[in-house]
Amino acid sequence: MTLKNASEGIEYIIRSLETGDEELDAFLFSLGCYGGEKITVISRRRSGMVIAIKDARYHIDSHLGELIIV
Numbered sequence: 001m002t003l004k005n006a007s008e009g010i011e012y013i014i015r016s017l018e019t020g021d022e023e024l025d026a027f028l029f030s031l032g033c034y035g036g037e038k039i040t041v042i043s044r045r046r047s048g049m050v051i052a053i054k055d056a057r058y059h060i061d062s063h064l065g066e067l068i069i070v
Helices: 022-031 062-067
Strands: 011-013 038-045 048-053 056-061
Touching: 048 062, 056 062
Parallel strands: none
Antiparallel strands: 011 038, 038 048, 048 056
């Protein structure tokens, strides 16, 4: 399942990132978004979603949410 389809408030484990782009992988890694890490969708907005990784919250767009497999 992709993060875009994940339910709000439930903690998931990131299984993989299907970006196909090393630069984007490096950016996500710098946020703490990599395989085995816990991630939670806090809320959804029209333009994307607010996620929690470790002790931080980020806003990502829906396209990026489709690339994160949980």
